[in-house]
Amino acid sequence: MEADNRTTVSEFILLSISSRQEWNVLFFTIFLMIYVITVLGNLTIVLAIRLDGHLLHTPMYFFLSNLSLVDICFTTATVPKMLADTLSGVRKISYGGCLAQMYFFIAFGITDSFLLASMALDRYVAICRPLHYATVMKNQVCFLLVASSWLVSHLHSLLHTILMSRLSFCASNRLPHFFCDVFPLLKISCSNTDLNTLIVHTEGALIVNGALVFIVLSYARILMAVLRVPSAEGKRKAFSTCGSHLTVVSLFYGTVIWVYFQPSSSFSAENDTLAAIMYTMVIPMLNPFIYTLRNDKMKEALKKFFGSKVS
Template identity: 50%
Template structure:
């Protein structure tokens, strides 16, 4: 049994990227700019999708949910880091750390599930075009989106409750810019075997299964595209899923590379720096990828901006 005073910790210290105060203004400006771009870009995607009736389709319904999740994803970590830099403080309360960890795992899971659902949507659209409207009906789309959110909430709740049972000893320094699940667990002074089992099991089930589903969908998509005889038809089929495939590649490859690199390196700030790719850069790039490679989204954004300009006149 752990001593009672060991478990009653009140705060953690987020070490962030650098301990050099002279670098704080540069880090603050860089991350504040990326956060603004992420929020504004994804918000424009949401507003364009809602306001344009041409985009009231399953693909853009899931994209709307993805943009909302990306805004929340970055808002879970970046604002706290910016406040800490501005106040030159590294403190996050115990309750704040558990809360941040809960929402981070939640929105990462939502991204994971939505990317899988979007891959299935592209599979049905290309491989079964005649039955697309029947299969991807509004009820199924809402159900798939709800399941993505509900499963992510349950998974995140499980990890958070498992973390609450742990005991901690001071000092509690996290070599990261947010309360990352593995970093927090490995600071515990109590046995973390059960937490590790839950974490690895969830990674296999909620990571491996979606990746397998996405790879299967795109294998079928590639096979169907090769069967299209006309070059115009092939280009049209590929263009409908190119943006999604690029987002999937960015999200999964950066996340996998982060966890592989963090397991092989011992430098305290390397994992934090690498995590920026999937926690900040990927959500920031998603709106550009979908708007620059998607003609329907370009037209919707132009119509939306045109209406706003005419309203302001």
């Protein structure tokens, strides 16, 4: 069927997390707790860094505060709607609401990816080019990296949203996922989706893979530099500054590659729901803990933050 500019559906019916209705209250409670912890944890990181004048002007923590802010936005794009659907049992979303949810989900997800690449650059310069660190990672460069992350991500998301809006949905309005995403929508479209699929696997792959390749190359250079450090204590300190970031990168890209680097026709709600829960809820919740447990400066900033609240 030829693609046109109309749609014959005004709303979509989203997939339930569980097919057993008696489990809805349990899932709602668990996911609500995860969401609250995610928002409070990441908001605490943002406020602690903002209130600590020294950390705010340190590139690594400037990027971290932006990453925490984006994580709040990223999980908020999907989870509140899913919580409302789980509690009410009504899993409908309007056509416009679906496209809006897809837009913000993609935009914040790609911004996450770019910020992780910016943090890899910061670690590379700090370890491999320490004498040039102040010159390379100056405030203007950090602001430019963050602004570019937001701008390119939203342009990327806008492209996919415009292409999706050109498709028709006339065969079924049952979306095989618990939120609106590219592959589930392509799966139920009755239009020719070749262009959308091509863009996902070319421009989309280039955007995501570009950031990932940059991170991998940065850490390859970091590893070689650390291995040349003569003292064991020096090696330990260098690895400790990178361990948290590498953990977050591994979790984030592991689930993203699992879900998105496959043919759209092979999308399976049953197989990919767990991965989607991981990257929309669990990973944003874990990030604040990962970045603070082994970071003495972040622990000190949190102590000051909570100390000021108590006093």
